Amino acid sequence: MQPTQDVLIPDVIQQIPLTYYLILSTALFVIGIIGVLTRRNAIIIFMSIELMLNAVNLLLIAFSSYRSDSAGQVFVFFIMAVAAAEVSVGLAIIVMIYRNTRSIDVGLLNKLKW
DSSP states (O other): OOOOHHHHHHHHHHTSOHHHHHHHHHHHHHHHHHHHHHOOBHHHHHHHHHHHHHHHHHHHHHHHHHHTOTHHHHHHHHHHHHHHHHHHHHHHHHHHHHHHHSOOBGGGGGGGGO
């Protein structure tokens, strides 16, 4: 009897050691943090935040697969829904800032304080 596709997916993910997922996720998260802290372009900062969210999603999927528990995959679904809402609101804010200042440089946003 042939196993179904649902049975094969966790086996394929579990062939790679969990430490590789940890290292990859940590590297992606650190790259995202460095992007947020060092860049001045609002779109690059926005992409770095999305990179950090995807690093967390990767780790949740890996742990969910290794524990054979679908709770991590449910969390990933909700994180992706929140990220989609964040994208729409964040891009709208960036567009409005660009319309007012003709720049998306974060350093020029001090004008909004006064």
